[in-house]
Amino acid sequence: MKVAVVYNRDKKGIINVFGMQNREWYPEETIQRVVQALKNGGHEVELIPADRFVLSKLKKALPKLSRRRPNGIALNLALGIQGKCRYTHLPAMLEVAGIPYTGSCPLGHILALDKVVAKQIFMASGIPTPNYQVFSHIDQPVQYIKFPVIVKPRGEAASFGLKVVFDERSLKDAVAQILEEFHQPALAEEFIEGREVNVSILGNNPPVPFPVLELILNDTENHIYTLEDKFGKHRKVKKVCPAKLPKETSLFLQKLAIRTFDALNVYDYGRIDIRLDEFNQPHVLEMNSMASINPASSFVYSAEKAGYDYDQLINKIVEVSVLRYAREAPEFFREERANSETGENAESFADRKEMS
Ligand SMILES: Nc1ncnc2c1ncn2[C@@H]1O[C@H](COP(=O)(O)OP(=O)(O)O)[C@@H](O)[C@H]1O
Ligand SMILES: [Mg+2]
Secondary structure (H helix, E strand, O other), X not given: OEEEEEEOXXXXXXXXXXXXXXXXXXXXXHXXXXXXXXXXXXXXXXXXXXXXXXXXXXXXXXXXXXXXXXXXXXXXXXXXXXXXXXXXXXXXHHHHHOOOEOOOOHHHHHHHXXXXXXXXXXXXXXXXOOOEEEEOOXXXXXXXXXXXEEEEEOOOOOOOOOEEEOOHHHHHHHHHHHHHHHOOOEEEEEOOOOEEEXXXXXXXXXXXXXXXXXXXXXXXXXXXXXXXXXXXXXXXXXXXXXXXXXXXXXXXXXXXXXXXXXXXXXXXXXXXXXXXXXXXXXXXXXXXXXXXXXXXXXXXXXXXXXXXXXXXXHHHHHHHHXXXXXXXXXXXXXXXXXXXXXXXXXXXXXXXXXXX
């Protein structure tokens, strides 16, 4: 099949630099590694930047959809360039043009990217999440939260702008810094002292959780997973997968991850970040609808423990997306749909479920 890998690496190809600027990009090596994985999976691959020329390039790169079998899809690595809803930009353009793509649709991405909206949904769905308050200016009184508190931008990723604070004065400073640096409200959340785990998920109908992964953060200030850790500058955070937890706790966390994935309408793959308190009770921090697929990421590490090497994992993401379209848009990909209805894929998923 023809796969167009669509990505953002820079600000070329836009008309104006305007509004909130994106700070997270996939490294060039990861994009190349994904291309290699797809080629190893037998696909024909083309790389296309997600800018204002993307649709005309995709029109040339991808064949018109076949009614019988999957013949073209975009693999979405586009984290966006600017604006509040940057993860939704490419998916929305692809929806307009009728091009199938991997990962969530705009709905799932925006519910996950906006941490405040995500928490409102968690609370309405009975998904445990730390108490919080949103600050749009520094003079707001502290009303709903107890110290210590962690302050973060409302809609960022990769640990940008995090600060743990212990009193009202420092909270105001942290809020001021976020308002100025990130041009968006600050989310102040009660700090959960304890272990940190995440659960990655692959597929739909049903989504399948990988084994729970623990990040060992003991030797860090405030025990948080920082921007520097994620880019591997200072220290290597040890990842333990499967996490050393009682079996019932792991199962509970995997079920919680699926509930979170479903509550936010995320598709195909994702990762849920969770803190465990002193009683091992989980508190969901966030859902990553664009979970990193860097070879060193938690998602890839836990996928390995579930039996997928890197090439298999990337090709599986394409496969689960195609199956989703075969269900969602039954006029296309008839053969794929027939396949999934015979239970072939359902069975391999059931096996995976056993493993995790
Ligand atoms: N309420 C919290 N209690 C304890 N640690 C937190 C809390 N919120 C965030 N952290 C720490 O900060 C890291 C990044 O926060 P997160 O909400 O996952 O945002 P992102 O990864 O999108 O920047 C987490 O992995 C965790 O180590
Ligand atoms: Mg996170």
